[in-house]
Amino acid sequence: MASPLIELERFLPYRISVLANVMSTAIAAAYEERFGLTIPEWRVIAVLSRYPGLSAREVAQKSRMDAVAVSRAVNRLLRAGRLRRAIAPDDRRRSVLEVSDAGAAVYREVAPLALEFERSLLESISSTEGAQFERLIGVLTERAERLSVRLRNGRSPPRKKGRPTQPTASSRPRRR
Amino acid sequence: MASPLIELERFLPYRISVLANVMSTAIAAAYEERFGLTIPEWRVIAVLSRYPGLSAREVAQKSRMDAVAVSRAVNRLLRAGRLRRAIAPDDRRRSVLEVSDAGAAVYREVAPLALEFERSLLESISSTEGAQFERLIGVLTERAERLSVRLRNGRSPPRKKGRPTQPTASSRPRRR
DNA sequence: GGCCAATCGTTACACTCGCAACCATTTCCC
DNA sequence: GGGAAATGGTTGCGAGTGTAACGATTGGCC
Secondary structure (H helix, E strand, O other), X not given: OOOOOOOHHHOHHXXXXXXXXXXXXXXXXXXXXXXXXXXXXXXXXXXXXXOOOOOHHHHHHHHOOOXXXXXXXXXXXXXXXXXXXXXXXXXXXXXXXXXXXXXXXXXXXXXXXXXXXXXXXXXXXXHHHHHHHHHHHHHHHHHHHHHHHHHHHHOOOOOOOOOOOOOOOOOOOOOO | OOOOOOOHHHOHHHHHHHHHHHHHXXXXXXXXXXXXXXXXXXXXXXXXXXXXXXXXXXXXXXXXXXXXXXXXXXXXXXXXXXXXXXXXXXXXXXXEEXXXXXXXXXXXXXXXXXXXXXXXHHOOOOHHHHHHHHHHHHHHHHHHHHHXXXXXXXXXXXXXXXXXXXXXXXXXXXXX
């Protein structure tokens, strides 16, 4: 391996990230301006429209969102009257979420736009290519996940509940 | 169009976003922990290793980053001694950026990991599929960009320098 | 029953991000 | 030459995000 030079413009993860960014930005424009929805909020509505009655945890799993992100999105949607929340009778920690009429209205208006965007995207390639592309996304995602887990194994074992607040400066200049 | 239901798990933009997220997270783990590098910082180093002497603006264009993100990444890298900055003699607004020895060392260590990750990813599919995939990414990115521009055209014309600080509450609950 | 560990959801905090506004410098154009 | 517009880069600010810590509840196990 003489001199490994990355050409960012051709580097696969970089290109995927650009594509993802362009797409989300484009779609977000469709609901952000009109409804004041954030991306997490939109995702929550989308999931709950399809699967009413899920708990916040389940929404997070289905949408691959962070539990915190879901919690916040749900709270904003509740305040906006776009969601209803009940408490599971058999487990009072668990919430039971459903879109309200207002939420359903948002969904009815945004979903066609999103689907239309997707359709319009796929118009630029053949349906064979589209199927192929989706398949490859699946394969690569799975693969990346496995690799990711492997890479993360240089970690320290998860401490349970460390010292409350070591004032400053642990060992490294840890940025996050 | 009877009842348009989005199945998030199959929705293309969503799947791309998941893939991108998994990939960046995986790679970031390779340099975040060891060098305290953020993604923008890594991108800047990658670009400048390949194209020394670019200005911040040019780095932003090549890496598709926001000018602000570049500015901040460059500053952190400068403080860490991983970059050198000079002022272009013919245009004193413009900076001339180069990785320092320390920056080059980082690059020499991270680049192989990144490339290895990419290689390992692509191992899960055939080289024909890989080429196809990359081509489709390009097509879809371009397409998404055009659609995006079109969608953005419901905007208000860009005001020049509005009233300094309308205290609160403009017209809409604009979230961003 | 009583205690401990696990789970659901939220909050605090520290950080990132991007737009708008801002200087400094340069270019355009009369 | 001199002001207006454009350009490079930085900073302020509002908002978003993930990790860790937390309270509440539940389940397992003795």
